[in-house]
Structures are given as structure tokens and as C-alpha cells.
Amino acid sequence: MTLPPLLLPRSPLALLGFLAATLNALVRVAVAPLLVAPLFDRVFVQGDFDALGGVLALGGAALLTGALALWAQDALLGTLAARTSERWRAGLYEALLKRPLTRAESSGGLAGRLLADLREVETYVQFGLGTLVAESLTLLGSLAYLFYVNPEATLVLLGAALPLALTLTVVGRRIEASTARAQAHLEAVSAHVQEGLAQGEVGRAFGLGGFLLGRFGPANRGAARAQTERALWAALQTPLAQLLGFAALALLLFVLTRSVRAGAMSLGEVTAFITLLALLSTPAQLLPRGYALLQGARAAAARLHALRALPPAPLPPPSASSPPPRAPVLQLDGVSWRSEGRTVLHELNLTLRGPALVALTGESGSGKTTLLRLALGLLEPSAGRVLLAGAPLGAFPEAELRRRLAYVPQHVTLFRGSVRDNLLLGRELPESALWEVLEAVALAGALRPRGLGAPLAEGGAGLSGGQRQRLAVARALLSDPDVLVLDEPSANLDEASEAVLARVLQAQARSRLVLVVAHRPALVRAAHQVLVLRGGKLAPAEPLNV
Template structure:
């Protein structure tokens, strides 16, 4: 499974930083190895063996320069890899987050909390390896190769013996590494599940406290938390096992090497100074022998996370552009899309709940605006499903649903198959107010614009149209006032009107609402219904509702029952809608 991709600009930047860090790691490793032939061997052969103390000062200068150079290279190496890790993680977070958001609703690979925990935790594993592992892997790898090269130049036979004796250590490290990767995957899955449980508890915090359900929440969390703990324990135990096992095997290899060198000294094949230099070089392998197993453990953990991140990589259709403030429902049609009209037309439409019954069977209906339509029916008849189908979020089994000039059908399941122009037209011409209002924490301005460019005049006029301007002006900072999660700080009616204002900013041809007054008191409900009636003079307003306050003032009442549509048109004094038809 491939991992997540970087965009070209980020890829080039990260590549430059990694290259700079790798160069610093190589230079630092060479300087460490150079200490032996340029400092250690001369000290033994020229200063200690011959008592030439005059040669010591220049040798100390050389040794000091090598040490200083190595320290500078180590700093530059860590700084470069740190910047690379930060840049890569930022790019991956942005790309993966955007890709997940672009998916059709209902197709996320898990709950919102679980997916969020998965993305952040898995990215942290990869980031940790880039930050702490890549530099050590390059530096210690170069040190290992350089030391072996010098050893081979010094005594080829002894070096060959060392390599052969070290092969068991390599095999054991590889075996443990595969076990670490499997344990890491289980741990990462556990973190995702724990994140989902915690997000669920925090999201419904008031309900949990109201029912004193602390123990219930803890019981739901406990199995996943325990499984995650066990996976983490196994992963750390395996990672910790690498170093002592490697050290034991390396000690055995060095013991055999010392025995070989002692025999060669006794035979007069090498000098004592050469043996000391050789042993000193071998001692330099102690650091790679300790660090490389740890680095390889980080690499195995990062590899498991990398594969999981690759599964999140978004690979669906074209990314729809965000409509700007100049887009209007009456604007010229995009290429290949019919002009915008406030009409919903259903032709032989069949809808099936995923894994459930049919909610519509070859239904036909046409509604023309401006008008207010109440979509009613008992629970489970598919009112919200029909609304989501009109937004292109639910696959259509058969027939077509045309909304504001955009045709939805079996060729467009969950957004697949729609052109960019069709997607843009649908999102521009049709606006929605979800049942939960879906307000965000943060500024009132951001809740209204959600990334679209509108000036303050437009914002205030829209707030005025829904009767919300005075409430926003009363906030400490007006449009800049911060709201809590789900619009905390506003009443239920205010949240609903703010959500309606957000939907109306783009001047849609059609406004869809899901139970807009179900959670409101009588006074707030009356205010919201007044807003809907006023808006129905300009556009087609379709509200899923069972409340009499909405149904009694609707120009059309559409009832869903037994997979059929029943349509009633009212001739209310304020009605401006044309007739409808049903079959």
C-alpha cells in the first residue's frame, strides 16, 4: 500500500531539506571516522611510542577541529531533518484532510473522531521517524560503511571475519522488525478506536452528565483502551529487545575478532599500534550497533502508519471549486448545465436506504417556486433521505431528480460521475440547513462565510433578512465574536437563524431545511417560520417538518408514505407558486 503523496512544491522543499540533512550526516560521520587515522593512530605511534611530546599540540588541534566540525554537522543535520518533518507533516495534514472532506458524506472510513485520531497519530509516527530516525539512519549507516571500508583497508581478513560473525545479528533484527510492524499496526488501530470513543463522549457530554453515564462511557472505552495498551506494550517490548539481542551478538562477533587479531599479533603479521587502531575503529561501531536497532524499530512503526495513511489518500473525482461572492442563482449556466430555475422535478424516482427498505418507488413530482413546501411523513419514511438525495449525497436506485436545473440520477451516486460544472452549479444553486445547524466554534463571520468572500454589507443585510442582525450586534465583538462548539453562546432560535443566513448568502434558487424548528420553543419557532415564509416569496423553500407551525403555512404539503408521494397544494393568500403535479 503506497503512502500519502506530497504536492510538487512541498515535495521539492522536503527533498531539499532531506538532502541537506543527509549531506550533513555524511560529513559528520566521515569526521567521526577520521578521528582514528588522523588523531588516535598518530598519538600512539608518534607521541606514546617515541615520547615525542612536541607532536602532541598539532594533533590536539586536528582532533579538536574534527570534534567541532562533527558537532556543527550534527546540529545542521537535526535542524534540516526537523524542518523536513514539519513541512512534510503540514502538507500531508492539509492534503489528507482536504481529501477526506471531499469524499461523499457517509463514506468516511470510520467515525469523525476515529478518523481524526488516526490521521494525527499515524502522521506523528511518520514525523517522528523523519525527525529522529532518518538522520540517525544516514549518519550511522555512513559510519558503519566508512568504518568497514577503513577496516578492510587495514586488515581485509579480519574485516571479512567481522562481517560474517555479524550476520546473525542482522537476521535477528530483521525478524524482530517484522513483529514490531505488526504490533505497531494493532496499536495504531487501537488509538483510532480510542479516539472515536473519546470524541463520542465529549460530543455528547451533556447527555452523559445528565444521565450520570460516566461508568457507561468508561465501560465502552475500556476494551479498546486495554487492547491499545497491550499492543503498545508488545511494540515497546519488541523494540527494547532489539538492542540487548544485537549487543550480545555483536559482543560474540567482537570476541571472535579479538581472538583472530591476537593470533595475528603473535604471528608478527600486524603491529600493536595497528591492532589498537583496528580495535578503536571497531569500537566506533558500538554507536551504530546501539542506534540502528532503535532506528529500525522507528522505521517499522512509521511504515505501518504510512500504509494506513495511504488508505486515507483521497482519489475520487475532481475537486469542486468554491463559489465566490459574485455567483448568483440567476447567473448564466455553466457549460453543459441547464439554467438555474427554482424547480424540483422527480421522474420515476426510486430510493433505497443503504442496507434497508425502499423509501420511494417510482415516484413522480414537480414543485415550482417561489413557494414554501412542507415535506412530512412518519419517522422512517425517508424524508431526510430524499433531502440528501437532492443534495447528491445518496445514490439513486432508478429514475432522476432534477433540482435547480441540475440532473441527478444513477450516473451520479454520491457525487461520482458529476462534472465539475455540475457540482459547482448544485452547490451554488441549492443551499441546505441541516437538522443540527452544523455551526462551528470560532467567529460569527466564519460561520456565515465558511470560506466564501462576502463583504460586511452583504453579511449584515442577510442577517437582517433573517432577523438576526440585532442579536449579532449585541455580541461583544459583533461579527468577530467567538462562538463555542456547535454555536455555543447563542440560543436555539439564534443558531437556527444564523444557519439560515449562511445558506442564504449565496442567493440560492432552492433552500432545503431538515426539521428547522424541531428543537425550538413556540416563540423561536414562530420567528423561524416567519423567516421561511418571507424567503418563500423569492425562492423555493423545502422544509422537512412535522410541526404544525410549518405545515399550516406551507403552499405545498408533500407526504411520504409506503414509498409513495402524496402532494397537496394550498391556495394560501400569500402563495405565489404555480400548481404541482403528482403520480
């Protein structure tokens, strides 16, 4: 995939930037015939000093126009780079949020790819694209004028350009390949950094520093090797271009001297010719750098398109019929789920009717979390159906399904912001509704002195583990769901906090179906029904406190 698809939605900005670059190039090419040639032929050779003012005025106007064109070029392409990155950051972030839950890519690695590759493209658009356009047009325009003045000398110049172009193509391919390798290694580096930082006190408690550094080291060294390789190839471009340019210049001077001696060129034309040659040194130096940026951006663009093409998590096809009336009834009808050739859940048939508190237990790896994700519609069954209130999940619009099914994961996600922000998550609800759910989870008393505007650090720092868990439950209850699903909510709580949580869930089970994965005794004892998952199959239900 090439770069144009990245820029097409902003094509008016790109077009204006190209026009400004074109004007900039035309002005630079016109300086020699409009200013240099008349200055030497009319003023210095013919002695017409009265023409000096007009020549200088024309040259000054050309230079001012060129300066304004250069400013417009950089401003327009800089704006194009910023807006392209803004649009693609949003689109890629949305695509990552929709990716399947079972994908193996590290979130840190994907985030690193998004930011690093977008920066590569942004740098090219802002600094390389205008350079390639303006310098290429300057080169072509200069060659056209040179050919008009002296075809023989121009052909010599073109003959020298062929090995230069071949050399730059080979070097550019090497840069593109090393850039792709460097980006892959940097993605791994980002993943290892996030993994190590996420360990926190656990990593220090278990002395994992050496282990984590050992995993980080190869990726870091690989990135350094690939970046060094890219730098070495990029550093080779300009010296090669200069060496070939100097050789061509020596040959050109020989041809020009012979033309002057034969009377085929005037002194002003020779001076203009040499001036354009001097101006061509700028494209000779900048074009290789712009080409190097292009190769890096092409590799980054291909990776960005691959990232955006990640398939979203499958959802049941929407039904044309209206969703059924609300009822706290969840059914699994012959549900199976397979992953990587292994059957995790085997033809589960289950009907759960609320109001009730149902505990799901089983050994680690028995498929409990997978069952919850299927029940929530976050995974699609390999076989069978999941029904809510007697209707397949596909009968519900996505927003309605998320309102009726609420989820509290094992690892609570709390964002940097206020308590209110973490409860609402962008929704608009009256403050009384927030205090109502906080009362329901026995958290209002602890939070009332600080208020809903009290700041929370990332991860909910400042709250206890039990308070963080109950805040997540309160957030889920704001939609007044028919079914509340929790994945091991007491795993990291002490006995006192677990007892409070158990009372909260028992209270909620009076008006809705509460399905909770539980291992700890307090939650299991609090349940009305206990399901045991063994080998991907459900053991008979065990009634407890009905």
C-alpha cells in the same frame, strides 16, 4: 505502501539531510586513521612529539566538521518532518472532507488516525531517518577500514553480524505488527472519547456513564496490550544486539592479539582498530532503535495512504454546456437510491416550482434526509436524474451549484469565532449584506448591541436554539439561492422559536423555493404544499395555503 511517497515532494530537503548524514559518518570513520593511528605510531612509539600539534589540529578540524554535519543533519530532517506533516495534514483533511456522507467510519476515529499516524511518521523522519543513514554509513565505512587493516578480524565481525541482522529483522516485524494493532485500537479509543464527550448533558441525564465506559474499556485495554507488546519487542532489540556484540568483541581481541604477536599490525593500527570497534557500539545501539521507528512509520504510512485513498463522494459529471438561467424549479425524474442492497427511494417523479414553501413529512427512516441530499447533489442517484431550472445538476459548476442550492442541516454547525466569521465562512461580502440577511431572519435586533464581531464559542454557545437556527438560515441566504433546503430546522425549538422560524421561511418563500423536512405543526401549517414520504415513495401532494 512504503515511506518514500510521503517524502518525495520534499526530496531536496531529504537529499541535503542524507548528504549531511553521510559527511557526519565519514568524519566519524576518519577519526581513527587520521588521529588515533598517527598519535600512537608517530608520537608515542616513535617519540616524534613535534608531530603532535599537526595531528591534533587535523583531528580538531575533523571533529568540528562532524559537529556541523550533525547539526545540519538534524536541522534539515527536522524541517523535512515538519513540512511533510504539514502537507499531509492538509491533503488528508481535504480528502476526509470529500468522503461520502454514508461512510460508516467515525469522524473521531479518522481524526485520531490522521494525527497519530502522522506523528509516527514525523518522529521517524526527525529522529530515525538520520540515525539509520548516519549509523549505517558509519558501520559500512568502519568495516571497510577494518577489512583493509585486518581482513581476518573483520570477517569474524561480519560473521557475528549475520545472526544479529536476522534477530533484528524478526523483532522488527513483530514491532511493525504490534504498531499496526495499537494504531487500530487507538483509532477506536479516539472515536469512543469523541462519542462520549458529544453526549454531554444527555449522557448524564440518562445515566450513560457506565454504558459509555463499557464501550470505551475494551478498545482502551486493546490499545494498552498492543502498545505493551510493541514496547516489549522494542526493549528486546538493544540487549540482544549488545550480547552478540560482546561475544564478537571477545573473539576479535583474540584475533588482534595474534596479529600483533606475528608483526602483522602496529600498535597504532591495533589502537585505531579498537577505537573503531568502540565507535561501532553507537551504531549497534542506535540502529535497532532507528529500525524500530522505521517499522512503526511504515505501518503508519500504509494507513495514511489508505486514508487518503478513501473515495470521494460521487458528483454528477460536469456538463460542457453553460448553466441555464436562474429559476426556483427543482425536479426529480425517476430518481431511485439504493444502499447496502436495500432500495431507500423508489422512482420518484416530482416537480417543485417556486416561489413556494414545501414541507416534506414522513415517518422516521422513510428517506426524507436522503431525498434532500439527492436534491442538493450531495448523493448521486442510483437511477434517474435531479434537475435544477430544467438542467441536470451536472450542468452546473460546483461553485455555481452551491450558490443556487443552499442547505441548512438539522444539527447546525457554528464555529469558534465571531458572528461575522460564521456568516461569511471565508467569503468576502460587505457588512451591509450581513445585516440585511440578519434582518430577514429576525436576528438583527438581538445581535446589533453586540455587533458582528461578537465572539461565539464552539457550537454557538451564548445563542438560544432558535437564534442558532436562524443564524444558519442567514448564512445560507447570503448566496441568494434559488432553492433553500432545510432538514427539520424546528426539531429542537420551543413553540415561540418555531413560530418565528415559520414566519421567516414564509417570507423567504415569496422569492424562492423553500423545501423543508418538517414534523412540527407550525412549519407544516405554514407550508403551501405538503409532501408525504411513505416506504420510499411520495404520496399525493396536499395543497394547503396556496
